[in-house]
Amino acid sequence: MEWLKANNELIPLSWFEQMRSNTPVSFNEEYNNWDAFRYEDIKAMFTNxxxxxxxLNDTVREPIDASILFLDPPKHRQLRMLVSRAFTPQVIEALGPKITAISHELCDQIEQRGSMDVVHDFASPLPMIVIAEMLGIPAADRLQFREWSIALVGNDYEAFVACQQEMSEYFTAIANDRRTAPQQDLISSLVHTHVDGEQLTDLEIIGFCVLLLVAGNETTTNLISSSMLCFDSERDARDQLMADPTLFPQAIEEVLRYCSPVQVTSRKVKQATELRGHSLLPGQQINIWIGSANHDPDVFESPxxxxxxxxxxPHLAFGHGIHFCLGAQLARLEARIALRILFERFPNFRRDQRMTLERADSTMIFGLKSLPFFIA
Known part of the structure; x- marks a missing residue:
């Protein structure tokens, strides 16, 4: 990958390799936490x-803390059962025509401009429109959604807190409206659904909407933009996909592995345990470097x-075990449809290499601030 060789800070593969080889489990004294880098360890932590x-927090500090992302069984099981009804294979596949139509509309706009910033003109608005329509959010609020989404995964903690307060007020108002005037949308389903005689609390509804905004938007945005970056760089892969579009599903899996949208997540140690000769104590946090695991030579040949x-x-881009990403099928479907349409509509696409690639301001997520392409 020429773009990665030119800027290894985009995805720090050399650092991952160094840590896997020398200190696969390392302790940061300043923050009193651990980092794990090897596939075997990370997969085991996902399941245990x-x-x-x-x-991670003993009390709910922000709405996202109440989402399934930050819950353990048995509460996790109950909450996942409630929300998973909106993500059955039948429901997701039924979104195919809508995703196709949105993709073509965005391409029409790109065609009129004569050039494309993959991130801003296509990869970002597509999943945003899909998620907004699933939730029942007015089109006028989509730009605000994008700003919230960026703040949720960024490194600015004040913006992270502020956006969740704003989202709490926003989704509370919508949930209250759907209780008295339900519509054919996900929020209406969330406020009225029951499992074992229980409903979601207001905080759990808000937490799920916040999580969906991150998982449903950022992951797919960065998967699509990373795919275009990789296919532009690897001409043989691009030519094969042009000749045989049935290769897109497996090509997308390789993008998920190579440019994992979520680079790192965290767990909190509940019980004293040993990991590669290190003593981990209750209350300590351990950062799980998914980006490193997906380049582990013990699992992937020529990673x-x-x-x-x-x-x-067997990449871990969507996690593993009970926390395997609920929206994985949706992300794959959106990427598969979107990329095929981009290849069909703009077969001569090529990156504008005059522009320097910059990683988005997020340690957790790998994404680009901008990705300009020529389309003819």
Whole structure:
């Protein structure tokens, strides 16, 4: 990947390799937390919620703390059952025509301009429109959604807190409206659904909407833009996809591995445990470097080579175990449809290499601030 060789800070593969080899489990004294880098360890931590808890805070500080992302069983199971009804395979596949129509509308606008910033003109608005329509959010509020989404994954903690306060007020008003005047949207479903005789609380509804905004928007945005970046750089892969679009699903899996949209997540140690000779104590946090795990040579042959034919490809881009991403099927569907349409509409696309690639201001997420392309 020429773009990665030119700027290894975009995805720090050399640092991942160094840490996996020398200190696969390391302690940061300043923050009293740990970092884990090897695939085997990270996959095990995803499944061992008795020792490695997703509930990072003892009390709910922000709405997202009440989402399934930060809950352990049994509450996690109950809440996931409630919200998973909106993400059944049948529901997701039924979105295909809508995703196709939105993709073509965005391409029409790009065609009129004569150029494309993949991030701003396509990869960002597509999932935003899909999620907004699923939730029942007015089109006029989509730009505000994008600002909230960026703040939720960014490194500015004050913006992170402020946007959740704003979102709490926003979604509370909508939830209250849907209780008295339900519509055919996800928020109406959330406020009226029952499992084991229980409904979601207001905080849980808000938390899920916040989570959906991040998981449903940022992941897909960065998957699509990273795909275009990789396919532009790897001409053989691009030519094969042009000749045989049935290769897109497995090519997308390789993008998920190579440019994992979520680079790092965290767990809190619940019980004293040993990991590679280190003693981890209750209350300590451990950062799980998914981006490193997905380049571990113990699991992936030639891990730093982009190979759309890689099989098997057991990447951890969507997590593993009970916290496997609820929206994974939607992200894959959006990427598959969107990329095929981009290839069909703009077969001569190429990146404007005069523009320097800059990573978005987020440690957790890998994404680009901008990705200009020529389309003819």
């Amino acid at each position: 919620h008795e020792v490695f808890s997703s509930q 730093n080579t982009f190979n759309i034919h890689r099989s098997p490809n």
